[in-house]
Amino acid sequence: xxxxxxxxLILIFFYFLFNACSPNNVTIDNSLQKYFDDNxxxxxxxxxxxxxxxxxxxNLSRYKDSAFLPASTFKIVNxxxxxQTGKITNEKMIIKWDGVKRWNEAWNxxxxxxxxxxxxxVPYYQEVxxxxxxxTMQFWLDSLHYGNKKISGTVDTFWLxxxxxxxxxxxxxxxxxxYFDQLPFDKRSQAIVKKIMLQENNANYSLSYKTGFAYKEDxxxxxxxxxxxxxxxxxxxxxxxIEGEHNADLVKMRMxxxxxxxxxxxxxxxxR
Numbered sequence: 001x002x003x004x005x006x007x008x009l010i011l012i013f014f015y016f017l018f019n020a021c022s023p024n025n026v027t028i029d030n031s032l033q034k035y036f037d038d039n040x041x042x043x044x045x046x047x048x049x050x051x052x053x054x055x056x057x058x059n060l061s062r063y064k065d066s067a068f069l070p071a072s073t074f075k076i077v078n079x080x081x082x083x084q085t086g087k088i089t090n091e092k093m094i095i096k097w098d099g100v101k102r103w104n105e106a107w108n109x110x111x112x113x114x115x116x117x118x119x120x121x122v123p124y125y126q127e128v129x130x131x132x133x134x135x136t137m138q139f140w141l142d143s144l145h146y147g148n149k150k151i152s153g154t155v156d157t158f159w160l161x162x163x164x165x166x167x168x169x170x171x172x173x174x175x176x177x178x179y180f181d182q183l184p185f186d187k188r189s190q191a192i193v194k195k196i197m198l199q200e201n202n203a204n205y206s207l208s209y210k211t212g213f214a215y216k217e218d219x220x221x222x223x224x225x226x227x228x229x230x231x232x233x234x235x236x237x238x239x240x241x242i243e244g245e246h247n248a249d250l251v252k253m254r255m256x257x258x259x260x261x262x263x264x265x266x267x268x269x270x271x272r
Contacts, residue, residue, distance in 0.1 A: 025053050032058035035260045036242065039253045043242035044168050045261055048176065050235050056265065067147060067165035068241065071212030072120045073224045074159035076174065076193060078128055079117060081140045083189035087131040088113050091192050095124050117196045120211060126156035143184050146170065162217060171226040172239040179228055179235055197227060204270030206230045213251055216243075223250035225258050231272040238262075 036043050036058075044059035044066075057063055070077075082088035091114040100123070101108055107121045116124035129137060134155040141149040147166030151158040158164050177183050181190050200207040209227025216222055225240045240258050244250055262268050 026055045026057060028060060029056050029058055032261055032264070035257045039242070039244070039248075039257060041242040041244035041248065041250065041253060041257075043240065043257070045240045045257075046168060046172055046238065047261075047265065048172060048237045050176070050237065062241070063168045063239070065167065067167045067170075068222055068224075068243075069162050069214055069216075070147065070159050070164060070166045070171070071214040071222065071224060072122070072125075073171060073210045073212035073226050074164070075117055075120065075125050076178070076197070076210050076226075077140070077144065077146060078125050078132075078159075079113065079193045079196070080178075080183065080185050080189050081132055081137065082113075082128045083192055084140075084185045085132055085136060087128055091117075091196050095127050098123065098127075114196045117210075118199075122160075129156045144174070146174065160214060168226075168239040168241045171224070171241075172237050175226050175228055175239075176237045179237070199227075204231070205268055211251075211254065215246060219246050220244065221246055221248060221250050223254040225254050229262065229267055231267060231270055234272065236267070236272075 032045055042062070044057075044062040046055060046057045046063050048055050079088065092112050094110050094112050095116070096110050097108060102123065104119070104121070106119050107123055111119070111121055111124050113124070115121070132155070134151060137155055138149070138151055141151070147164055147170055150163050150165070152163035153161055174183075178190055178194060181187050183190060194208065197208040197210060198206060199209055207227070207229050209225050212224035214222050220243050223242050225238075227238065229236045229238065238258070240254060242250060242254055242257065244253070259268070266272060
């Protein structure tokens with residue numbers, strides 16, 4: 001155990017040496033493992049307190065070094081590119097249903113961008129990607145330095161087919177830069193995406209995020225939640241990544257794990 005902790009501290013030192021942070025800014029919280037073990041999944045979680053500069057991390061090596069397909073979390077980037085290039089005019093822009101019946105009945109109708117984002121409607125965003133085109137999409141992936149920046153196959157499947165891969169660290173960095181309008185898009189595009197990412201808003205907190213889910217080639221399932229929490233006007237950025245058996249209900253588990261961790265860390269009560 002002592003050797004493993006020493007290894008993690010060495011990793012932290014070199015990782016944050018180049019990011020204007022010190023190991024004192026990082027807490028490896030192994031007490032969070034219970035949320036993953038109780039659900040029989042592997043995974044990682046990280047939360048960055050922008051006010052104090054403190055990171056709380058569980059499973060640092062997976063957070064920093066393991067890359068996975070982004071699945072529907074890529075709708076954040078797809079939305080930004082669509083808006084920036086004018087392929088999406090605003091969050092109310094409708095794309096007509098193509099008439100193909102799909103497993104999710106909520107997708108089988110005309111949808112606005114906002115509805116498609118909330119419903120995680122794959123067909124809507126596949127059409128957006130086709131309108132953007134492969135060359136333009138590649139330009140923006142390169143500009144963002146998003147994951148491995150790889151587009152293989154068709155432009156409407158690369159974030160689903162294990163071509164594009166991204167780490168949880170890169171996901172957290174993306175949403176943090178989006179929150180502060182630091183991405184290479186105009187402020188209007190970033191403002192619209194931030195608006196549609198808002199999922200919960202009450203007297204104690206607001207929670208903005210995008211989920212993702214995919215079946216992996218190895219027979220496992222993968223799920224994401226990336227975004228930010230605001231309490232008393234202070235933002236906290238997070239990335240959650242879990243991996244479990246093919247038949248496990250990761251869609252339900254990911255939110256239970258997120259809410260459980262946030263509650264343990266003292267959030268969701270409006271007291272932070």
